Amino acid sequence: MNRKLAIATLLIIYLVIAAGAIVRMTGSGMGCPDWPKCFGHLIPPTEEAELLWRANTTYERGQVIIREDHLEVARKDFKSSEFYEESNWENYEKHDYAAFNPWHTWIEYINRLLGAIAGLSTLLLFLSSWFTRPKRTDLRLLSAILLIGILFQAWLGATVVYSVLNPFRISLHMFMALVLVAVLFIYYEKTVERKLFGQSSILGKYLLAGFLLTLLQVLMGTQVRQYVDSSKEQIGSNFFSLQGAETLLFYIHRSFSILVIIFHLWIYNRIRKDHSSLLKTQQIILTLIGISVLSGVIMYYFDFPFSTQPIHLVIASILFGFQIYIWLRSYRSTNETVN
Template sequence: MKSRLAQLKSRIDRIPAPSYRLQLGVAIAVVVTQALIAMTGAIVRVTGSGLGCPTWPECFPGSMVPVEHPEFATLNQWIEYGNRLFTGVVGLIAVAAFVLAYRHRPTDKRYLRLAIAMPVGVAVQAVIGGITVRLDLLWWTVAIHLLASTVMVWLATLLVHAVPRDDRPRGHGSKLLYVPAGLLAGVLVTGTMVTGAGPHGGDPETPRFDVPVETLAHVHAAFLYTFLGSLVLVGFWLRGTTNPPWRRYRILLAVVVAQGAIGLVQFWTGVPEMLVSLHVLGAMSVIVATASLWCGVRTTESLVAKQPQRT
């Protein structure tokens, strides 16, 4: 085992030092694929394909791929299997991000830690997905599966902003944004609870969370309004700072408002499948925009701190 690891390390060491653009491009690809795997998971759920492959890691006992079966529709099998295949793509890109970070030999070890978290997180997600299937899509296992994706999207966004470039300070987050980040976590958690009580469980036979959907939707909406209110307060604070990241702030506000609008239309129209998938993608977009502002504020603070003091 040690000799194989040594051989692998030797091969990685022979890879030419990567450029900034290559590292940044792969890091962005990590964000995109992490967000898309959450959306494909939503497609699996709304099409009732969650148990199209009823076991894990095999699709069927004795077969890694879909097979004809009288109890499982072929389309549902391939939708679920396609999601599993895409997980492999996500994993390959995550590994590539780690290899590039390792070859860069960064002085900022945080960059390397974030890069390591990408393939490790994909592996953990795969295991969570397997447990979810083996427990027949119990609502709370599906919720954990989705929340793990939200964490990965957040970390992947931090990875993008951690890619080293010359002597520019990297974003590490700001204490100011702890409150909005905490409220966003509340939005996401309550959102999974709404999903758990809603009509799309991934399989028609899956038991649902036994709480009225309307009640959970109102709690979810309350978190969203509070989150939006906290962003307004952040905007007032940014007015008094040097070089505030206004563009990131405006993008975040626009994404949050659009996501809220999708949620309202979704609620009023009986939770149609297409809007559910778009809502999940919108949630990933909100996470990316929030994490980008988090890093942007910290980068601005770092730049100000590095400026020489006038006497």
């Protein structure tokens, strides 16, 4: 039960990562300008007319309207009269972004719904771990970390909106998703092998080194993305070409891939000789590295064609997961040889 729930939660979190990447690609981040509701609604509007002030309409406290290019929030539940009454409304103070695009709103809304489902799934995992008999303190602890982590992640999501998509906040939000992925993999492996971190093998150390190399690459990638985002904002256009506008960090990010590839090929060679049970996973890792590099090259040389940004991010996140997994699995294969 716990294992199945952990897998389900992991898959949902990956869906949220993919949805988040689509939000970014489509520029839908401010589709819901408030949080956790969307324009003050549980289910957001589909037409702008629903967001304009109307006479003889019932408004609920917290409901948002767009008026004279800014957002206003209903102070209380009330029914509007024939005329707009200022005392019923207050300005939305968190930011001054007030545009409505139904596509952006619904893309962001679906992203939030998936986030809420991930939260529920984590809560279930926590409850299920708590009531597991015989008692498993390790699973209880890990599921508590996950629950706190996902609440923190939801709060980070809110700060991303309040900061009107501050690039650093976006990176932090993405990084936290990867932390959740890592803890879920540890949880999963703990349901298979209770004494997980037993005897470490030399291969385990290499796999950990490979994982850390990729992590560094991911961190540099987020910095490149922050630069791309700020550049787009500065020129005020969604079209941006990195060619001719490269930074040193971009060059390092690009060339570092060569090190990542060589190191993982070398590990593959070692696994082929001594640890055939891990061979398939390492092949998947190599394929994911290949797709990351290919999508990176396409983004750079073809000026970010449609869908390459989410592909680059989602593949890098899946790669991150598989690397944690193979590293944890190396303990299992060590135990197998020890037993």
